[in-house]
Amino acid sequence: MGYSLLIALLALYAVLLYRGIGLLGFTLATAAALGLAAGFGWLGTVGIVVAALIFFPLAVVLNATRLRQTLLTAPVLRAFRKVLPTMSSTEREALEAGDTWWEAELFQGKPDWRKLQQFDYTRLTDEEKRFLNEETETLCGMIDEWEVHFEQKDLPAAVWDYIRNRGFFGMLISKQHGGLGFSALAQSYIVAKIATRSPTAAVTVMVPNSLGPGELIEHYGTKEQQAYWLPRLAEGKEIPCFGLTGPEVGSDASSIPDTGIVCRRQVDGKEVLGISLRFNKRYITLAPVATVIGLAFRLQDPEGLLGDTAKADYGITCALVPRDTPGLEIGRRHYPAGAFMNGPLRGEDVFIPLENIIGGPKMAGSGWRMLVECLSAGRGISLPALAAATGMGMYAATGAYAAIRRQFNLPIGKFEGVQEAMGRIGGLAYSLEACRVLTASAVDRCAPSVVTAIIKYHATEMMRRVLIDAMDIHAGRGIIMGPRNYLGIPWQQLPVAITVEGANIMTRSLIVFGQGAIRCHPYVYKEMEAARANDLAEFDRLLWSHIGYSINRGIRAFGLAISGSRLAHTPSNSPLAPYYRHVERFSAALAFCADVAMGVLGGELKRRESTSARLGDVLSQLYIATAVLKFYEENGQGSHDHLTHARWALDHALAEAGEALAAFCRNFPRPAIGSLLRLTVLPLGQRFRRPRDTQNAEIAQQMMQINDFSRRVRAEGLVYLGGSEDATGRLEQAFDSLQAIQDDYERFLKAVSRGEVGGADIEQQLADAQAKSLLNAQQAAAIKAYDALRYDAILTDDFDPEYLRDPLSYKQKRQTDGEKTTQQRETAIS
Known part of the structure; x- marks a missing residue:
C-alpha cells in the first residue's frame, strides 16, 4: 500500500511539473509530499529531521522575495554581469530589428496551434491576379532565355522597356507614390512565374523589390525624397541598385569599411553641408545600368558639423547617390554565372548633400537597422520565390520527361533509382511551395526576421537538392546547352541563390539560432537587458521564471519522448494529426536543449557554430513541417495526391530534425551533459526515418500524371x-x-x-x-x-561551330545573307 501511494505521489508530482507549476505551487507540492512520506513512515525520525532542515530553510529563501534576491539572485546577477558580452549598437540593432512570429511558438516548447490555424494566407486581389495572368505572362512570352544568357548576355531592349513601363520595378511602392502597391505574396507569385521562364529576368525584377533604395525610401525617406524618387522608380524612369557588399565585406555586412566624412564644400558658388564618400563595392546587382544608388557606409563627423561635438562616429548610414555624381565609377560588369546585370561601384571623394541621407540627417547612423529589416523582407519574398519556382519547374519538367522518356521499353520513371530522386523532387517542391506561401503571407503582416533567415537558407538548399536530382534524371539531356535545355541555365545560376543575402553557411551557423535564441526565447534577452541595467528585482523575476520554464520543458521533452508523442496535443482530425504531436515533442526538446546549451556554454556557444547550427536546424525543420501542415489544411483536404506529398515532406522534415537533435547531443562540447541531454530528449533513440521507397514510388507515379498538386500550380499561374x-x-x-x-x-x-x-x-x-x-x-x-x-x-541542340565562337556575328551574317538572297530573288522575278 505504501509503495503504491509513493508511486501515485511521484506520478502526481511529475504531472504537476509537466503541466507547469509556479514556485509557490512547487513548494506546497513538495511540502505535501514530505508530509505524506512522514505520515506513512517512509522516512523515519532521522529522515524527517534531515528533510525538514533542508526543505524549510530553502522554502523560506525561495519564496521570500527580498531574502531570495539578497542571498541567491544578487550573486548570480554579479556573476552574470561579469560574463555578459558587450553588445555594439550594430549588434543590438540587428537583434532588435524585425519581429518574432510563429517561430517563437516553436522555439518555446509548447506551440499554441490556434495561432497557426487562425492565421490567414494573403489572398491575391483581382488586380494582382490580372497582373500575374496578363502582364507577367506577356513578359515571359517575350523572353528567349538562351538568347539572353548565351547570345546577348543581357535582356533585349524591348524586355527592359516592358519591365520599366509596366511597373515591375514598383511592385512594393505604394499606390500613393505611383507604384503598384502589391502584397508580398503577389510579388512572390510574380517573381516565381518569371523565374520559371528566365532566371535573369527574375533577378532583374526582384532586386528593386527586395533590397533597394525604393523600399528604404518608402519606409524611412523624407516626404521630399518620397515625392521625388518613388514615382520615378515606380514608373521605371530610374533604375535602382544598392551598394552594400565589397571586397572585404560579404556575409559580414556590418563590417563595412566604406566611409563618409561630413564636411563643407562650395557647390555652384554656394557652401553646402554634405558628405565626402570613399567606397569600393562589388557584387551589386543592377549596378551597371542603375541611375540611382542606395549606398551603405560608415558616417563620421570629426568636426561636429551635425551639431553633436561629442559624437564623431555615427555608424552605418544609407544615402542616395545619383549616377551622374562626380567621382562615381560605374558601368563595369561582373558575370556571376548568369546574364543579369551585376557589377562594381567605386568612388573617391564623391560629394553628396546631407539631405541625400535616406530619411534626412536625423537618420544618420540608422542604416543598419534599416538594412536588416529590409533584408529580412527580401529574404522572405524573393529567394523563396526563386526556390519554389525551381521546385515547381523541375517538378513539372522531370515528371513529364520521366513519363515520355523510355529505356528498356519502360518510362524511366518506373525505375526505383529514378523514383527515389523523383520522390525528393516532389516532396521538396511541396515543402517549398508551402513555405513560400506561408512566409510571404507573414511578411504581409510583420517583419519576421528569424523566419526569413530560416527560409532563405533552407529554401535555397532544397532548390540545390531538387536541381541535383533533376540533373541526374535528365542526364545528357540536362548538360547539352541550347534553347531546348530548360535545366542547364538554372543549374549554372544556382550558386547565386546560395551565396546572396548572406552565404548559406553563415546563415545556418550564425544567424538562425544566434538571432532566434535571443529573439524567440521568453526570458534570455530580457535577462540580458535587466543585467545591463543592474535591475535586481526584474532580473530576479526573470531568472526564477526561467528556471521553472527550463524544468518544465525538460520534463515535457522526456514525457513526450517516452510516450511516442502521444501526450502531445493535436488541433486536427485530419490524417496528418500525428505529425502535430511530433512537432510539439521536438519543440519541447529544442526549448530544453537550447536552455542547457546557453546555460552551460554561455558566450562560448557563439563560437560553437556547429552546435548552434544543429539547434537552428531543429527549429528550421519544425517551421517547414508546420508550413506543410498549414498548406495541406488549406489546399489538400480530401486529396490523396496532396496527402501523399505532405506525408513525404513531413517525414523528411521530422527525420532531419531528429538527426540534427541526435547530432547535437552526440557532439555537445561537454560529453557528459550531451549524454544526459540524449537520455532526456531521445531516451528511445532517434526513431524518425526518412520517406520509404513506396512513398517515393507513389510520388513519382503522381508526377507522371496531372495530379491535384500540379493542377493547383497550373491554376495559380505559378509556372510559365x-x-x-x-x-x-x-x-x-x-x-x-x-x-x-x-x-x-x-x-x-x-x-x-x-x-x-x-x-x-x-x-x-x-x-x-x-x-x-x-x-x-x-x-x-x-x-x-x-x-x-x-x-x-x-532532342538536344547542335550548332555550327562558327555560331559557338561568335553567336552575334554569326546571326548577323546569316541575317545579311538572308536579306541578300531575298533581294536576288526579287530582282530575278522582276
Whole structure:
C-alpha cells in the first residue's frame, strides 16, 4: 500500500511539473509530499529531521522575495554581469530589428496551434491576379532565355522597356507614390512565374523589390525624397541598385569599411553641408545600368558639423547617390554565372548633400537597422520565390520527361533509382511551395526576421537538392546547352541563390539560432537587458521564471519522448494529426536543449557554430513541417495526391530534425551533459526515418500524371509553360498528349515487344497493329502524333561551330545573307 501511494505521489508530482507549476505551487507540492512520506513512515525520525532542515530553510529563501534576491539572485546577477558580452549598437540593432512570429511558438516548447490555424494566407486581389495572368505572362512570352544568357548576355531592349513601363520595378511602392502597391505574396507569385521562364529576368525584377533604395525610401525617406524618387522608380524612369557588399565585406555586412566624412564644400558658388564618400563595392546587382544608388557606409563627423561635438562616429548610414555624381565609377560588369546585370561601384571623394541621407540627417547612423529589416523582407519574398519556382519547374519538367522518356521499353520513371530522386523532387517542391506561401503571407503582416533567415537558407538548399536530382534524371539531356535545355541555365545560376543575402553557411551557423535564441526565447534577452541595467528585482523575476520554464520543458521533452508523442496535443482530425504531436515533442526538446546549451556554454556557444547550427536546424525543420501542415489544411483536404506529398515532406522534415537533435547531443562540447541531454530528449533513440521507397514510388507515379498538386500550380499561374516553340512548351505538349492515349500506347508497345506487331519503324508497326485490329485508325493516328511530339521533346541542340565562337556575328551574317538572297530573288522575278 505504501509503495503504491509513493508511486501515485511521484506520478502526481511529475504531472504537476509537466503541466507547469509556479514556485509557490512547487513548494506546497513538495511540502505535501514530505508530509505524506512522514505520515506513512517512509522516512523515519532521522529522515524527517534531515528533510525538514533542508526543505524549510530553502522554502523560506525561495519564496521570500527580498531574502531570495539578497542571498541567491544578487550573486548570480554579479556573476552574470561579469560574463555578459558587450553588445555594439550594430549588434543590438540587428537583434532588435524585425519581429518574432510563429517561430517563437516553436522555439518555446509548447506551440499554441490556434495561432497557426487562425492565421490567414494573403489572398491575391483581382488586380494582382490580372497582373500575374496578363502582364507577367506577356513578359515571359517575350523572353528567349538562351538568347539572353548565351547570345546577348543581357535582356533585349524591348524586355527592359516592358519591365520599366509596366511597373515591375514598383511592385512594393505604394499606390500613393505611383507604384503598384502589391502584397508580398503577389510579388512572390510574380517573381516565381518569371523565374520559371528566365532566371535573369527574375533577378532583374526582384532586386528593386527586395533590397533597394525604393523600399528604404518608402519606409524611412523624407516626404521630399518620397515625392521625388518613388514615382520615378515606380514608373521605371530610374533604375535602382544598392551598394552594400565589397571586397572585404560579404556575409559580414556590418563590417563595412566604406566611409563618409561630413564636411563643407562650395557647390555652384554656394557652401553646402554634405558628405565626402570613399567606397569600393562589388557584387551589386543592377549596378551597371542603375541611375540611382542606395549606398551603405560608415558616417563620421570629426568636426561636429551635425551639431553633436561629442559624437564623431555615427555608424552605418544609407544615402542616395545619383549616377551622374562626380567621382562615381560605374558601368563595369561582373558575370556571376548568369546574364543579369551585376557589377562594381567605386568612388573617391564623391560629394553628396546631407539631405541625400535616406530619411534626412536625423537618420544618420540608422542604416543598419534599416538594412536588416529590409533584408529580412527580401529574404522572405524573393529567394523563396526563386526556390519554389525551381521546385515547381523541375517538378513539372522531370515528371513529364520521366513519363515520355523510355529505356528498356519502360518510362524511366518506373525505375526505383529514378523514383527515389523523383520522390525528393516532389516532396521538396511541396515543402517549398508551402513555405513560400506561408512566409510571404507573414511578411504581409510583420517583419519576421528569424523566419526569413530560416527560409532563405533552407529554401535555397532544397532548390540545390531538387536541381541535383533533376540533373541526374535528365542526364545528357540536362548538360547539352541550347534553347531546348530548360535545366542547364538554372543549374549554372544556382550558386547565386546560395551565396546572396548572406552565404548559406553563415546563415545556418550564425544567424538562425544566434538571432532566434535571443529573439524567440521568453526570458534570455530580457535577462540580458535587466543585467545591463543592474535591475535586481526584474532580473530576479526573470531568472526564477526561467528556471521553472527550463524544468518544465525538460520534463515535457522526456514525457513526450517516452510516450511516442502521444501526450502531445493535436488541433486536427485530419490524417496528418500525428505529425502535430511530433512537432510539439521536438519543440519541447529544442526549448530544453537550447536552455542547457546557453546555460552551460554561455558566450562560448557563439563560437560553437556547429552546435548552434544543429539547434537552428531543429527549429528550421519544425517551421517547414508546420508550413506543410498549414498548406495541406488549406489546399489538400480530401486529396490523396496532396496527402501523399505532405506525408513525404513531413517525414523528411521530422527525420532531419531528429538527426540534427541526435547530432547535437552526440557532439555537445561537454560529453557528459550531451549524454544526459540524449537520455532526456531521445531516451528511445532517434526513431524518425526518412520517406520509404513506396512513398517515393507513389510520388513519382503522381508526377507522371496531372495530379491535384500540379493542377493547383497550373491554376495559380505559378509556372510559365510556353508554346510549341519553347523547350518546356514542347515537353508539356508531349506530356499532355500522352495522358490522352496512354492506355492505347502501352498496349501497342507491349504488342510490339511480344512480337505480335511487326515493322521496321513506328509507321509500319502502327499500320500492322491497325491491320490486326489491335488499334483503330483514330488510335493509330493519335499514337503517331504523340510519338512525333515525344521524339521532338527529347532532342538536344547542335550548332555550327562558327555560331559557338561568335553567336552575334554569326546571326548577323546569316541575317545579311538572308536579306541578300531575298533581294536576288526579287530582282530575278522582276
